[in-house]
Amino acid sequence: MRFQTDLIPARLIRRYKRFLADCILEDGREITAHCANPGSMMGLADEGMKVWLEPNDDPKRKLNFGWRLIEHENGHFTGVDTSVPNRALRETLEKRQIPELADYETVRPEVKYGENSRIDFLLTQNKLPDCYVEVKSVTLSRTLGQAEFPDSVTKRGAKHLQELSNMVVQGHRAVMLYLVQRTDCTSFTLASDIDPDYHAAYLAARDAGVETLCIGTKITPQEILIDAPVTIKI
DSSP, rough: BSSSSEEEEEEEEEEETTTTEEEETTOOEEEEEEEEOOOOTSSSSTTTOOOEEEEOOOOOSSOOOEEEEEEESSSOOEETTTTTHHHHHHHHHHHSSSGGGTTEEEEEEEEEETEEEEEEEEEEEESSSOEEEEEEEEOEETTTTTTEESSSSHHHHHHHHHHHHHHHTTTTTTEEEEOOOOOSSSSSEOOTTOHHHHHHHHHHHHHHHHHEEEEEEEESSSSSEEEEEOEEEE
């Protein structure tokens, strides 16, 4: 998935009210960018961090910049926009490039199901059980090389796991897909200390037959691409 507009570098001043970030551009201008990430962004919102912003001139938008990436001092990148995984994965699913899901020809995003929920992707194929795919963006890393989810308490995430379990009971296939938006991680685990209830909900869903996939990304200021599987250590 290529960014619609060339990203520009800046330095982060502060992130506040969850969806706002003050930054300094290279020409010295101080601007406010939209931060499309409702999580805590633990370790990703420190003053002085190098960030990459996507400018826009859309009169319908209140802000002319969107915060897309962090460039770490070691040269690795983290994608902070939680809408990116679904956009990038839709392209990959439609091209049938994820081996575990490649048998499905039809990809439908944001389909209502369960109790007032929407599944990120409903995959269908003649003579196969429907496949419900829930996607989570993973950006937390507190141990070198290891990504973690979640970065804050997520009752909504636990509900999604229960909804997936219910789909399995009804005879469908259900997949919990974690997309690691970091280029410095080769393994994945759950942050059980941050949200033990989510951890418990995940284990219950796995026991019920919900499958788990974890996939990495290649990230540059030009694009975010779906990469290879990431080792799951849960």
